[in-house]
Amino acid sequence: MASHSLSAVRKRRRRRAKTLLVMVGLLLLTGAGGYLALLNLEPSEAVMRERCTAVVGTETYDLNPDQASNAALIAGVALRRGLPPRAASIAIATAIQESGLRNLDYGDDAGPDSRGLFQQRPSQGWGTQAQVMDPIYAANAFYDGLLKVPGYTNMPITEAAQAVQISAFPEAYADHEPEARAFASALTGYSAASLDCMLRSAESPGDPSQVAAAAAAVFGNQSVVVNESTVTLQAVDRAGWATAQWAVANAKQLNLTSVSFGGLQWDRVGGWTSAETEPGTVTLNVAGAVVE
The missing domain is CATH 1.20.5 (Single alpha-helices involved in coiled-coils or other helix-helix interfaces)
Incomplete structure (x- = not known):
């Protein structure tokens, strides 16, 4: 029992x-x-790794969307100043090494007061902490230093970067040359449709006026038309591709759903496909109300 x-x-x-x-x-x-x-995500999007890629030949390099946005800003400032793509390559490689292309609000081994994309030190005359934490200011400050280096365009990246940064680890900059060159080539418009970002659906509506302001902050005054759901910028040839790929790199931050230029269109699932576009016009489609 x-x-x-x-x-x-x-x-x-x-x-x-x-x-x-x-x-x-x-x-x-x-x-x-x-x-x-x-999150308004499809099940397939829940496991998606958001990333941005740049392709050169058979080589592909990845950055996360925040890193790609900072690389696009660095390249855009170079373009606005009329600097060669080599300058953008040097600056992007430097920022990868110094901060991982993140706008850090703390210092590293370079010094306790190092800040920003380039870990610039206010105590070494780079500006105030607030200034070096402004990515546009920081990029301009780096280029100001680079332009003082004679023959920097013909130097190895590690030498040019070291002449500006005076790092304790000067050889480390060379490690990032291939990916920096790939992203600089795309983001300065020399390699058309070579930057691609794969992103989840936009989490909230975008603001076309903020998109226009972000573009103006990097590229300066352009012919811009802002509508309820689109922003169009006038640019041709290399400048057009630089603007279009800057927008792709910032699509997550600015809640863009697609970017069109030069007979091609990018959207958030990734990849450029054929499309009808207006000559000399970069069209940015801004996310509207989130689909329930």
Whole structure:
């Protein structure tokens, strides 16, 4: 009798364990579904790794969207100043080494007061902490230093960067030359449609006026038309591709859904495809209300 009761207890425990496992599974599925619904994501997007790539020949290099946005700013400032793509390559390689292309609000081994994309030190005359934390100021300050280096365009990247930064690890800049060159070539417009970002759906509506302001901050005054859901900028040839690929690199931050130029269109699922476009016009489509 005792043996029979023990067997019955074990069976009940097994049933309870199975029921508990089923309930946990349902809760996990329900929770995941609710989380996806909250983010307005398709299930396939939940596992998507957002990334931006630049291609040179058979080589592909990746940055995350925040890094790509900073690389685009650095390249855009070079373009606005009329500097050669080599200057952008040197600056991007330097920022990769110094900060991982992040606008850091703390210092590294270079010094406790180092800040920003280039880890510039206010105590070494780079500007105030607020200034070096402004990416546009920091990029301009780097280029000001680079232009004082005679023959920098013909130097190895590590030598040119070291002449500006005076780093304790000067050889490290060379490690980032291939990816810096790939992104600089795309973001200065020399390599058309070579920058691609794969992104999830926009999480919120965009603001066309903010998109126009962001473009103006990097490239200066352009012929811009702002509508309810689009921003168009007038640019041709290399400048057009630089503007278009700057927009792709900033699509996550600015909530853009697509970018069109030169007979091609990029959208958030990644890739450039053929499209009808207006000659000399870069068209940025801004996300509207999030689809329920």
